[in-house]
Amino acid sequence: TDIGPGAVHLPDWLTPPAQLRLVEACRRWAKPPAGLRLVRTPGGGTMTARQFGLGWHWFPYGYAREAVDGDGAPVKPMPSWLAALGRSAAEAAGFEGEEAYDIALVNFYDADARMGMHRDSDEKSGAPVVSLSLGDTCVFRFGNPRTRTKPYTDIELRSGDLVVFGGPSRLAYHGVPRVLPGTAPPELGLTGRLNITLRVSGLGE
Numbered sequence: 001t002d003i004g005p006g007a008v009h010l011p012d013w014l015t016p017p018a019q020l021r022l023v024e025a026c027r028r029w030a031k032p033p034a035g036l037r038l039v040r041t042p043g044g045g046t047m048t049a050r051q052f053g054l055g056w057h058w059f060p061y062g063y064a065r066e067a068v069d070g071d072g073a074p075v076k077p078m079p080s081w082l083a084a085l086g087r088s089a090a091e092a093a094g095f096e097g098e099e100a101y102d103i104a105l106v107n108f109y110d111a112d113a114r115m116g117m118h119r120d121s122d123e124k125s126g127a128p129v130v131s132l133s134l135g136d137t138c139v140f141r142f143g144n145p146r147t148r149t150k151p152y153t154d155i156e157l158r159s160g161d162l163v164v165f166g167g168p169s170r171l172a173y174h175g176v177p178r179v180l181p182g183t184a185p186p187e188l189g190l191t192g193r194l195n196i197t198l199r200v201s202g203l204g205e
């Protein structure tokens with residue numbers, strides 16, 4: 001289903017076993033070094049979703065190869081199977097591209113976490129962003145490229161859902177106003193929500 005120009009939502013794209021394998025992988029990657037961390041914004045705030053990266057580390061506002069605002073350790077590599085998953089997800093949504101997915105950013109939301117309206121503009125490539133949701137359902141707010149306010153559309157993202165943001169949607173404002181606690185598939189053993197975004201850095205090597 002299209003949720004905007006270039007924004008494609010494919011509910012239940014990941015099978016339950018694929019979801020479980022991703023959750024188990026996230027549990028390993030989230031450990032130190034360069035594991036899950038709190039993100040402090042330059043204004044003195046703290047993001048409520050905790051995050052780690054593979055391939056590249058995102059910090060406000062740029063990318064590095066080390067967890068520069070965490071323990072300083074080198075970021076874990078982007079596994080080739082996850083890069084391939086990014087490509088097949090983009091293709092499933094109707095996008096074709098040359099560039100390899102070389103970043104995974106994983107956000108963990110507990111019941112009280114949110115993400116304010118923002119745009120993702122630290123990548124040097126315009127390749128579509130792939131988003132995979134695991135665990136608790138959230139309300140995802142998809143806005144427009146001009147303002148962080150209305151018009152926007154709220155949709156629920158559930159465990160296993162894929163959304164691909166390309167074309168004119170790549171620079172749209174978006175956020176996560178809330179998580180619906182206790183809605184995760186029980187077999188995942190997950191309290192909270194994980195979101196994996198797969199991106200093309202455009203930064204080279």
Ligand code: MD3
Pocket residue numbers: 105107115120129131163165169170171172174175176195197
């Ligand atoms: C639209 N994450 O990590 S995923 C983020 O659920 C982020 O954790 C949210 O926004 C989450 O930056 C939303 C959906 C998403 C991700 C990246 C986008 C939508 C996007 C980039 C461009 C446009």
Ligand code: FE
Pocket residue numbers: 118119120174
């Ligand atoms: Fe974002």
